[in-house]
Amino acid sequence: MIELFHVTKRFGDELAVDDVSLKIAKGDFCALVGTSGCGKSTTLRMINRLLEHTEGRISLDGQAIRDFDAVQLRRRIGYVIQSTGLFPHWTVARNIGLVPRLLKWPSAKVHARVEELMDLLGLPEEEFAHKFPHQLSGGQAQRVGVARALAADPDILLMDEPFGALDPITREKLQEELRALQARLHKTIVFVTHDIDEALQLANHLVVMRAGRVVQQGTPLELLHKPADKFVESMLGGVERGLKQAGLARVADHMLPLGSTLPAESRVPGSMTLRQALSVMLRDHTERLTVVDPHERPVGELSMRKLIRESKADQGHQREH
Template sequence: MIELQGLTKTYDDKDVVQDISLRIESGEFGVLIGPSGCGKSTTLRMINRLIPLTRGRILLGDEDISHLKPETLRRRIGYAIQSIGLFPHWTVADNIAVVPRLLKWPKSRIDARIDELLDLFHLAAGEFRDKYPHQLSGGQAQRVGVARALAADPEVLLMDEPFGAVDPLTREVLQNEMRRVHERTRKTIVFVTHDMDEALKLASRIAILNAGRLVQYDRPIELLTQPADAFVSDFIGKADLGLKLLSRRWVNQYQDRARTTPDAASGRPSHYWETDATGRPTCLHGGRLSDGDPEARTAVNDEWIATPGMPMKEALSRMVWYRVMVLPVIDESGRLIGEVSMDGVMGRQP
């Protein structure tokens, strides 16, 4: 748990952070967001005592961080930044092992932790352990940076715009990885970003700052549906509000039973799924958008399947792109467990 109580930072008689109070519970993914210069990165750095606060208190659990030795605090808090900061002449394994070695962990424990984290971030140990940072792509290096921040199993992970320097495709992959890692580790995370879509995708709670002040701190759905004022409404953006709402709704909330045989009783064409011996969907009969043959047989490919935890915004995008009215929903083994359709999206509240 991280709690800020009246947090204030003053430079040259100007309050760049003004009386911020909020609480991020254990296991939550808290996001700080706002315009440039709003104080979000300054707030994050005060949590790690990289810069001193002027007034207020910061609690880690039930302890005031000002009462902790800096080295003790930083062993309890992992820190990942946009520039990554990997040591260029050290291997991936050596970079991840920095803090565990400072803590004098046994070599066997360090080696096991390196392999565990590489596996967590889908980096094969046999391939990546002995590589150097210059041999990694930007996305791979960023994953190693986050793995290093998690190496000593800290209570809290601070992340300062960690994906801001990578291309949009890599950024989306890293966001998905971060969601998965958070679900698996249940770490308390404080994440700074300037990207509202990124915040909505990742956050349990979002703090919107403006001119150093906390304007609203809420769950994503409450921010979207009950903005505190015009600034919050404008900052979130009204033009694609419906899609933003769907980014916080999941396929399993709209999932229906999948038909695997024709609906002869209806007397009209209707879609159904063909599956193989393992239960994996192979073909869609019907279900095309209106510019195609409504009874056409379409081979299912991996690019237009859905999973229960997929955001509905992504599922809807796949339907539009691949010109289908319905997607198959599969489990981890690839077996058909349901379907999600445009009719289902339009017929329910977002």
């Protein structure tokens, strides 16, 4: 879907992006991570030609982006930024319907699409359609920004630190909503963030950048198992890499069958992450947890000893390869 071939970007004598090559498949959720000034936002903005690349080639579906009219290119790529970029004197409904109107959709189709997206993003039309951006909370405004980016049903969505300005609770909720949205819509998403936990939770393709270059890329588990160098290891949490990895696994995938007796008073749902379950073990001073289904019925147990055995076996497997 998106390919960058030896792409470089200079601002005068300053080298912002240095010989970057990436392939992002259709339906991938690709997160660009790195410290401030590493070139991740510049890389993102070159994809929709908000910034023109200096050298190399960027293509969409095999066609060079410079073969497209720049305005038409941007209208087929959704774009979400941290500040939302909503027009302050336009209503929520008008903001969301911007691109379909520019594409000259019939008014009835625009209205139906706006209504559909407001419902999809938890913004009831009767409550929010006629509100203005200043009347929204940060989380509501960001939902409107996502809805506007999706309005013309683009195949590609570019997101530049969209949740960076939000409080932790709102941010976590929007991350969950974006994950559910992606599972439903299967867009090709390029997501810039400096928050490695956010990247690990959302992306299936992780790209770590430093000083304008790609240091390592792969699946989150590949990078957690085998970081390329000390910088990547530090980006992934250093000594907390094991916990980051546990945050990607679910209790249900590691539980033992239920025995004749319940293993412990402490109960956790199968949908909980291993990281959260380990926290419960520490809190409740136990090595075993009862796993329950959504109806609170016991369905298995989680054993610390089994997790440690699995971890040792996994490390041995990694060394062999």
